[in-house]
Amino acid sequence: METLFEIYTNRLARVDTRFVRYLHDKIKWNSRLIVVTGARGVGKTTMLLQHIKLTESESDSLYLSADSIYFADNTLYEVASKFHKLNGKYLYIDEVHKYKNWSTEVKMMYDNLPDLHIVVTGSSVLDITKGTEADLSRRALIYNLEGMSFREYLNFTLGTDLKPVPLSNIISNSYVLPASIPHPIPLWMDYLKMGYYPFFREDDFYMRLDNVVNQTLEVDIPTYANMNVATSLKLKRLLFIIARSVPFKPNFSEIGRAIDVDRGTVADYFVYMEKAGLISRLRHANDKMVLLEKVDKVYLSNPTLCFAQSGEKPDVGNLRETAFYSLMRVNNKVASSPVSDFLIEGMTFEVGGKNKKHKQIESVENGYVVKDDIESGFLNTIPLWAFGLNY
Incomplete structure (x- = not known):
């Protein structure tokens, strides 16, 4: 003792x-x-x-x-x-x-x-x-x-005391950053690259993150599912495929052929990897926003993993959607939208860059365009970084 x-x-x-x-x-x-x-x-x-x-x-x-x-x-x-x-x-x-x-x-x-x-x-x-x-x-x-939000990243790195902002305030653009943060976008980009994990300040961050991923694939999942070493290699191949394909609609038969397992085993692998915090699956929902089993798209679980697993600069469209989903699913039920990207409690969100148009949500009640690369919002246009203040 x-x-x-x-x-x-x-x-x-x-x-x-x-x-x-x-x-x-x-x-x-x-x-x-x-x-x-x-x-x-x-x-x-x-x-x-x-x-x-x-x-x-x-x-x-x-x-x-x-x-x-x-x-x-x-x-x-x-x-x-x-x-x-x-x-x-x-x-x-x-x-x-x-x-x-x-x-x-x-x-x-x-x-x-x-x-x-x-x-x-x-x-x-x-x-x-x-x-x-x-x-x-x-x-x-x-x-x-969960990993750190953009709000937590700002508090951690700048010593600010930002409180969580409810989604209702975010969509109405009713939030204020302190005067010490006049331009949030450079900080937002830093957050996307490394800020999800609290150990981002340590030396060789991406090497350490790679070790975290390897331990999850080589130890955690195989131990839980009684898998052998050869199976962990297939999990790594599957993550490699996912990282270079996201967001995508999973075809279990096609993926199974790529890693030499049957489609049922592939489905199990996806469950294990989601529970282990490596991927996130975007599901359909019924009229009452009850999430259904059917999966529409698969993402890496957070934007920092996108940089770590891409081997190069990640696709910007994928990065934006991954960031939105990662930040919103902590406090909200997020589902696939039948007309756009995401659906949250009857609100439709289309995610894109600063030149994104409103065409896809013109006929949608409670539709919002979420734009990256803008500092402030207006009416139903909201900056992507603002969603990082939700938790």
Whole structure:
């Protein structure tokens, strides 16, 4: 236990609390069991340590990583029980998906240590969700952390204190940037290239991001789906195909022939990659905006991945649509529009450059043109960067 406390206090001392992710204030931290999921690299570990440093007594809490060598000879439940006997109140378990049978032991903690508050996270959305559905669905509050928005990027890099802007204010052009940001477009372009991931300031960013993608394809998905090494190579080939084709309507038979698997397996691969935060699938919706299973288009999950996976400058049209979808799906139900690009709660959005015309939405009620490369909007024309203020 002394070793775990030493590691915990050392990590806590190095945590910077000047910038905190959007999800922090949405979590009901007083709940007895909380699960935080999210793709690799989006900042789950930092958020946990920040919460401890900002709100709790260091002696009442313990942060540990489930992939520590300590757990070669000890169990999570043993540690939780010892911590509980020392009057510990808050236990934070990071990378919990790397610990075999984690959900069973977390359930034991919840049932047998009623005074202990437990927060678990995992870089793989896959295993942690699987475990939660199996054993903890009635006990846990489950949250998902997305990558950074443009608003968060501005706060992080410039030290501003911009608050989230509701979609209703964005479409009415009712938002104001501080005087310190007279020209948002250069900052927006920087955000698209690197700003989705909080570690963008570290050296060799794209190399680090490539490692994140490889770990997801080589470890997370194969472990979750009981795949072998050869399968991870097919996943890489599939991501290569997607990155150079997006946005596209998936043809499972054609893709299956390209990577030498049947169409049913291709469909499974798409599900795994979406859950792992590598791709996003745009679905059709019914009249009540209930998303249907039928997929219209496939995108990479965020604009930064577009730069990382394209091998060159990404297609500008794809980049714009990917950015819009990535930013809007966090707080809104986004579906494919039958006449344009996107549909959100009865509102139609056509995404394009500064010369984009209104022709496609002329006959549509509540239609909006979203233009890249413009600093401000007017009437139903809205700058693309403004949607980055939504969360």
